Amino acid sequence: MYVDIQSLGEFSDLASQGADRAADALGQLADANVYVDVTDVTLMAAGDLRESFAGREFVGVEIGLQGGITGQTVMAFELDAAESLVDRLMPGGGDGEFVRSGVTEAGNIMTSGFIDGWADHLGVAIDMTPPAYVRATGTDILPDGAFDDDRQGVFMFESQVSSMDEELEFAIYMLPEYAGLTDMLGHEGPVGEAGDAVPVNKLPTFNRMTEQGAASAADNITMMTGTETDVDVSRLRFVPVQDVPAELGNETVAGTVFELHGDPSGYLAILFDEDSAEEVAGGMIPTETEPGIGDMEKGALRELGNIMTSGFIDGWANVLGTSIEHTPPQFVHDMGSAVMSPLVSRLGQTQDHAFIIDSTVRTPDGNVRCDIYALPDQRELAAALDRIEPAATDGGLPR
Template identity: 50%
Template sequence: MKVDIQSLGTFNQLAHEGAQQATASMAQMTGIDAAVDVTKITLVDRDDIGEHLDDRNFVGVQFDFEGELSGQTALVMDQSCSETLTDALLPGDSAADMAESGVKEIGNIMMSGFIDGWADYLETTIDHSPPTYIEGIGRDVIPDSKTVEGDDDSADQLFVFKSQIEWLEESVDFYIYMLPDYDSLTDLMMTHADTAGDAIPIDKLQVFNRMTERGTEKAADNVSMMTGIETEAEVSQISFARIEDVPKQIGNAQYVGTVVEFTGLPSGFLLVLFDEQSAKNVAEALMPTDVDSDELTDQHTAAIEELGNIMTSGFVDGWANVLETSVDHTPPRLVHDMGQAILDPLAAQVGQHQEHAFIIDSRMQTDDIEFEAEIHALPNEQELREALDELMVERAEETEADPDELFQ
C-alpha cells in the first residue's frame, strides 16, 4: 500500500483548515482571538500519542466519528485555559459550576466544524457522536486508540493529525487530535496516491520509523558508554508538515547542541539539542575534573561537540545499514540559541526544493541526573522517497521483518 506526497499534503491542509474553522468558531463564541500555530501528520506508536503533554491537568471533549473516514477526535486544553474559556462563554459566578458544560459546548461547536470540513472535501457524510467530557493528567487525557474490528492488528503505528492553537494575547494553548482508524485512513490515502509518481510505501515508512527508533537507541547507548550515565531512548516519530511549520516543531527555549549536514541517500540535516542545564550536566560527566562555573564554558561546548558527533554517527549509521547506502555527514557545528532560530534557516534551505517536509523526532533521557536530549532530522523529501523505494525493491523480503532483525 502506498501514499503519495500530494495526498499527504492535501490531508495535512484539510486538517489545518479544519483547525482554522474550529478556532474561528471558538473566537466567535468567546471573543478571544486565537490562531492555528501548527498542523502536522505524525506516524507514531500507539503508546506514544500525546507524548509532549506534561504533567498538568487537562480537560476537553472526545468524539467518535464514522463513515468513509472513522476514528476518534479530541479537543484538549489545560485546566487554566478551560477556566478562561468558560468564563468568557459563561461570565459571572456561575462559570465555575458550568465548567464541564462550557467545555462541552465549546468543544461541540469547534469539533463539529472540524469534522464537517473533512466530509465536505470527501463529498460524503461523516457522522459523529455527542461530545464526551474528558479529563486527565498529561497524555492520559488522550483517548485510547484501540485496534478496531477489521483493522490490521499489526498496525501498531498510527497516523495522527495534530493541530496546536495558541491565543494571541495569552501564554496558553490547546490541541486538536484526530486519530483515524488505520485502515480507513490508508484506504483514503491510497485512492489519492499516484503510484507512478511520488508515492511512498506505507509499510516502508513504518520500517523507517523503526530505523529511527533503533538509531536513537544506538545514540543513547553511545551516551551511556561515554558518560557512564544510563540513558534511555524515549519517543521516536515521523511527522509531515508544511515547510513554514517546520521551525515550530521545536520550542522557543534556549538549546545547546550540534547541527550536521548529511549527504548520500537521503541527504539533509540532523540536530542534537540539549536544554542548557542538560548540556551542562552531560558535558561535566565527560570532563575529568569538576568545572567551577555556573555558565557554559569552552570545556562544556567542546564536550557537547564531541558528544553530538558520536550521537550523530550512531543515528545516521543505523539508516545506512538498513538502506544499504553510504550516508556521510559534516563535522558537527555548535549551536546555542532559541529552538526556532536554530531550525529556521535549515527549513528555509530545504524549502527551496519542496513545499512540505518530513521531520524525524526522537528524545532520550535519564533518571540519574537532569538530562534530556532531542534529535531532529530534516531529510530531503524526494531522496527519502527514493531511499524507501530502494529498500522496497532490493530488500523486499524484509518488508514484514521485525525491525530488530535489521540491526543485527
C-alpha cells in the same frame, strides 16, 4: 499500500486550515485572541503514544465520523486548560457540570469547523455524531480501537492551540481509522516516479529504526558522560516546511547540526537546553571550567554530537541498504526556531512539506534533555523505504 505525498501534503494543509477555523470559533466564543501554533500529521508507534500521554489528565469530546472520512475524532484539552477555558466562558462557573457543558459546547463548535474544511475539499458529505463528553488519563482519552494493530502505528492529526492573553493551551487530536485514511489517500502500487508516494506499511519500520538510532545516541551520552539516559519518545511527523521552526519554539538551545549526504540526504540536529548542555559537557571535561558554555564546552558538545550522529544514521543505512555520510559538526547556540530556520530554508527549495523524525532523550530525573531532529529529503526517504525488503517489515526490528 502507498500514500501520495501530494495528497498527504494537501491533507496536512487542510488540517491546518481546519484548526485555524476551530481556533477562530473558540476565540469568538471565549472573546480571546486564540491562534494555532502548528498542525502536523504524526505516525507514532502505539507504545510511544502511550508513553507520551502517560499520567496526563484530559477532558474533551469524542465525535464519530461517517461518509468521506470514517472513524473517530477526539478533541482533547489538558484538564487545567479546560478549567481556564470554562472560567473564561462561564466566569465563576466552577467545576462539575459547568466544565462538562463548557467543554462539550466548545469542542462541538471547534470540531465542526475542523471537519467542514475536509468535507469541502473532498466534495463529500461527512456526518458527525453528537459530541460525547470524555474525561480520562493518558491514552484512555483516545477512541476505542486506536491500538487495534500495534504494528501499524497510529496516524494522528495534531494541532497545538494557545491564546496570547490567557493561560490556555490545548491540543486537537484527530484520529481517523487507519484503514479509512489509507483507503482514501492510498494506491495499491507506486505512483509516478520513485519517491512520489510513501509506502505506509513501512513507515512504522522506519519509526522503530529511528528509535534504535535514538537508543544508540542515548547510550553514547551515558558512555561519554557517565550520566544514565533513556529514550523518552520518538515519532515521525509530516508538516509544512515553513512550520518546522515553530515546532522548536523560542527556548534557547545548544548543540550541533549536520548535513547528511547519501540516500536519504537531509539534516540532523542534536540539541540540548542550556542547563542540560552545561551538565553534559561538564561530564566530559576533566577540569572545572567557568559557568556557561565556553570554548571547552563547545568542543565537548561537538565531539558528542559527532559520535551520536554516526550511531544514529548507521542504523538507517543498515536497514535501508544505503550509504549515508555527514558533514563535520556545526555548533549552534540560539533559539530553537532560529537554529531550524536556515535548515528548512534550504529544504524548502525542493519541497513544500517535510518529514520530521524527532526523538527525546532524558535522564530518569529529567534534569538532562536532548532533542534529536532529523529532516530527510522526503522523496529520497520514500524511495528508500520502498526498497526495504519485506522481511525488514515483518518483525526484523525489535519492538
